[in-house]
Amino acid sequence: MEVVVTKAELKQALTQIRSDNFGEENTVALVMTMGALHDGHIRLIKAAKLKAQKVVVSIYVNPLQFGPNEDYLKYPRTLEADLLRCKQAGVDVVFAPSDEQMYGITRQITLKVGILATIFEGKTRPGHFDGVCQVVCKVLNLVKPDYAFFGQKDAQQLAVIKNMVHDLDMDVEICAIPIVREENGLAMSSRNVYLSEKSKQKATLIYKTLETAKNKIMWGSSIADTVDFCKQKLSAVDGIELDYFEIVDPFTFAESANVGQKLVICAAKVDGTRLIDNLLIEDPLN
Numbered sequence: 001m002e003v004v005v006t007k008a009e010l011k012q013a014l015t016q017i018r019s020d021n022f023g024e025e026n027t028v029a030l031v032m033t034m035g036a037l038h039d040g041h042i043r044l045i046k047a048a049k050l051k052a053q054k055v056v057v058s059i060y061v062n063p064l065q066f067g068p069n070e071d072y073l074k075y076p077r078t079l080e081a082d083l084l085r086c087k088q089a090g091v092d093v094v095f096a097p098s099d100e101q102m103y104g105i106t107r108q109i110t111l112k113v114g115i116l117a118t119i120f121e122g123k124t125r126p127g128h129f130d131g132v133c134q135v136v137c138k139v140l141n142l143v144k145p146d147y148a149f150f151g152q153k154d155a156q157q158l159a160v161i162k163n164m165v166h167d168l169d170m171d172v173e174i175c176a177i178p179i180v181r182e183e184n185g186l187a188m189s190s191r192n193v194y195l196s197e198k199s200k201q202k203a204t205l206i207y208k209t210l211e212t213a214k215n216k217i218m219w220g221s222s223i224a225d226t227v228d229f230c231k232q233k234l235s236a237v238d239g240i241e242l243d244y245f246e247i248v249d250p251f252t253f254a255e256s257a258n259v260g261q262k263l264v265i266c267a268a269k270v271d272g273t274r275l276i277d278n279l280l281i282e283d284p285l286n
């Protein structure tokens with residue numbers, strides 16, 4: 001496994017891994033992360049390895065996607081352990097750039113996300129998706145992968161990235177991977193390290209309530225009644241501060257119609273740590 005920190009080194013490493021196949025070009029899959037790797041990230045890497053001959057992982061805590069009152073400074077940074085996990089998972093190249101490498105000193109051109117940046121995650125975190133697009137666009141341009149893997153855990157981010165790739169005619173296939181959870185249902189996240197054991201236990205209520213919503217919908221409850229019920233249930237818990245709980249269209253994040261696939265989405269602070277989770281409801285008529 002090669003670890004590179006500059007764009008020039010990355011370019012060299014990419015030429016190498018693309019061409020070590022007796023005249024035929026290898027396919028490349030990219031997994032973008034902010035490090036503090038857990039089994040969710042490793043699932044993405046494993047899926048990438050099945051799809052492409054070579055896998056590149058980027059590890060970069062992107063300052064542009066954090067708001068001024070968010071956890072950029074205290075976000076967990078565990079590069080040594082991350083590199084070990086990447087090596088064990090069979091990654092070919094890790095790109096771990098500095099801020100200077102990523103952004104340099106001037107930035108004249110920035111991306112701006114439309115409606116998706118004004119609702120749910122976008123509403124609570126102004127500028128977040130613009131920052132995500134800026135870094136994803138840059139790393140896609142640097143790596144030029146055939147495939148890029150993203151987790152369903154960040155469902156709205158996935159929708160934003162799919163839109164970006166479509167709207168800007170970017171030549172890459174976006175592959176989505178289901179959420180990896182702890183045994184108790186808690187969605188794995190680098191931010192779970194902020195939670196005490198007691199808070200982790202409390203956080204499992206988010207997933208349990210998503211499941212309640214799914215069951216209620218499957219049994220014929222209306223979207224409005226289901227959402228009201230679940231909101232009340234979560235809001236009543238001491239230490240849970242609900243941001244949103246909704247059932248939306250998984251592609252547009254607009255209000256869900258009664259037919260077709262639906263996505264139950266939730267964001268809440270649990271004892272001060274902001275967590276997001278979601279659950280897909282397949283169309284019972286299909």
Ligand code: AMP
Binds near residue numbers: 033034035152178
């Ligand atoms: P992050 O390091 O949090 O920026 O995440 C990097 C990628 O891993 C994103 O595409 C996430 O959606 C994905 N990811 C994070 N947690 C999980 C999880 N529990 N299951 C599946 N994918 C995940």
